[in-house]
Amino acid sequence: MLIEFKSDYDKIAMGLLSYTADLKETSRLTEELDMYKNDDSRQLFLWRSEETDDLCAVLGIEEEEDVILLRHLSVNPSYRGEGLTYRMLDQLSDRYEHKTLMGTLESGSFVKKWQKRRNQQEALQQEIEDTATE
Template sequence: MLISYNQSYEKIAMGLLSYIEDFKSVERLREAMDNYIQSEDRTLYLWKDGETENIVGIVGVEHSDVVVLVRHIAINPSFRQEGVVYQILDKLQTRFPDLAINGTLETVPLITKWAQKNNQLDNTVCE
């Protein structure tokens, strides 16, 4: 389940973001958190696992009238290889149905794999 960030999730959010190489320093991590909190066009979402009810992922997006730019995405290592990234991106698409989901240099490989997976499913359904 995709849930919006609020102050009560600060430590969890910072912990998940710290898995991203750019945020190994506390200063850079704090700066990124502040950017998401203070900016009207940036949002952090947390991913709650349906089975465990634990928060296991985070995604930071920047949104405009035409696009949702996935700036950061991190998953708890214990939940990687379980398709959590695809689930997060599916929910983002549901939340922003009229907007394109794009990525940065760091996140575009994940977005591309997700889009290809969805395209394969669409082709399978059409056949």
């Protein structure tokens, strides 16, 4: 489940963000976290595992007029390969349903794969609905 970042989660967020390639250095990591805390257009979200109740992933966005820019996405290695990224982006998209989700150079591949998967699911759902009404 996607939850909004609170200051209580500083250390957890820093730990999760440290898995991203551009935030290995502590000073850079602290600087980035401060930007999320102090810039109203930026927002961090954490993912709470429904099975274990652990905070196991983080994503950072920048909200613009018609766009949500995915700046950071990081999943604890123990939780990778479970489709968590897709579920996180699904919930993010639902939260900002009237805005387009886009990625940076670093996060763009995640967004592209997610959009492709979502389009396939929507097409399949439409096929099922069309078949049911025939």
